[in-house]
Amino acid sequence: MKTLNLGSSSLNVSEIGLGCMRMSGLSKKEAQYTIENALDLGINFFDHADIYGKGASEERFAEAIEMNPSKRENMYLQSKCGIRSGFFDFSKAHIIQSVDQILKRLNTDYLDTLLLHRPDALVEPDEVASAFNTLKETGKVKHFGVSNQNPMQIELLQKSLNDPLIINQMQLSLMHTPMIDAGLNVNMRHDRAINYDHSVLDYSRLHDMTIQAWSPFQYGMIEGTFMDNPDFPELNAKLNELAEKKGVTNSAIAIAWILRHPAKIQPIVGTMNPDRLKAIARASEVELTREEWYELYLSAGNTLP
Template identity: 70%
Template sequence: MKRLELGNSGLEVSDISLGCMRMDQLSTSEANRVIENALEQDINMFDHADLYGKGKSEEIFADAIEMNPSIREKMVIQTKCGIRDGFFDFSKDHIISSVEGSLKRLKTDYIDILLLHRPDALMEPEEVAEAFNELEKSGKVRHFGVSNHNPMQIELLKKYVDQDLIANQLQLSLMFTPMIDAGLNVNMEHDPAIVRDGSVLDYSRLNDMTIQAWSPFQHGFFEGVFVDNDQFPILNEKLQEYADKKGVTKSAIAVAWILRHPARIQTIVGTMNPERLAGIAKASDIHLTREEWYDLYRVAGNDLP
């Protein structure tokens, strides 16, 4: 498994991370199998959120590995906060209380990375800065970042916070590519040319922020997976062609397509199936040529100008 540095943090992580959103649906023994398998695949980063399973995913994760210092040292644990029941909340009190809850559920003394989950329209960046300073000073959080934020929202935060924002978690898959489409359709009068995200891909590269791709197998926004989906026969034929050529699964090719981008994007994979994860993990060692990358992009329904 290849490693990448999150931002300029010095934190070396696997380029594929295990997303733990669905871990609340597993028994402790099932979760243990998933986590141990991830570690065997040399995946060292685990992505959580206080929202996942209303906290149960974090609890099961800790119980499954019988959290102790020796196993904690092998892991990079990331969690997110800011989504509440029907609204978003970046207040100082909520950020701190959310971290305290995650620490308790995860049975650990510190979080490696804390992300602000979705933009809060009522954010007061001064409060966020106070929360980050308190959490960093106490040693409860070591690094910070955001999720689903655009460049100007990040710039507003950066004006006030003292810490580097090392990551931005954003939706990206072979069939959800708006951050790539706009950069390919510059000066064109059709929908893919519309910049919807403030050029967040280029912004991230210019500012040394690691993009973490969530839902790497989804088409649209939670509309379902495209791998082995009868709605997309031509794409799946092409994925199978490259899977056979490279000796991996179709899902591994879909992840390899993301990893091929020179922005060094980290992919968050949420499968709770150990065998499937083992197959996906091989994507880290697969190299797609420029021709193969563009071939998949076009077959996924995208036209080049």
């Protein structure tokens, strides 16, 4: 498994991360096998959030591997906070309380990265900065980031922060490409030219932030996967053609398409199936040409100006 540095930090992690949202649905034995399989594949980055399974996914993770210092040093743990029932909360009290609860559930002393989970319209940047300073000074969090935020929201936060935000977790897949579409359709008068996220992909490259791609096999937000879906025949035909050509599965090609982008995007895959994860991990071995990348983009129903 190839590695990448997260943002401007020295954290050198697997270029594919495992999202643990569904881990609460596994038995202890199943979760243990899933985690050990990921580590054997070279995947050492694990993405959590306090809302995944209402905290049960973090608990199952720690229980499954019987967390201890020697195991902890071989992995990178990320979690997210800020989503509450019916509202968002980036208050200092909630951030610090959330991290304390996360650390307890994960049975660890620190997080490598903490992300603010979606934007809070009532955010007070100085308050967030105070929370981050406390967490950094007490050794509970090493680095910070955000999710689903645009460049101006990031700039507003960054103005008050002492440390750079190194991650922005955004939805990206072959069937969800607004970050890429607008950049290809500048000055055009159609939907793909709409700059929904204020050039966040270019911003991340300019400011050394890592984009983490969530739901890399999904279309829409909750509609489902495009993989082997008869509603997307052209895309799946191209995925299967390249999979056969490269000697991997179609899921590996879908992830390789994300990895091919020079922004060094880190896909976060959520499968709890060890065999599927093994197949996906081979994306790290795949080299797509520029032509193949564009062929996949076009087969997803996109057009070029």
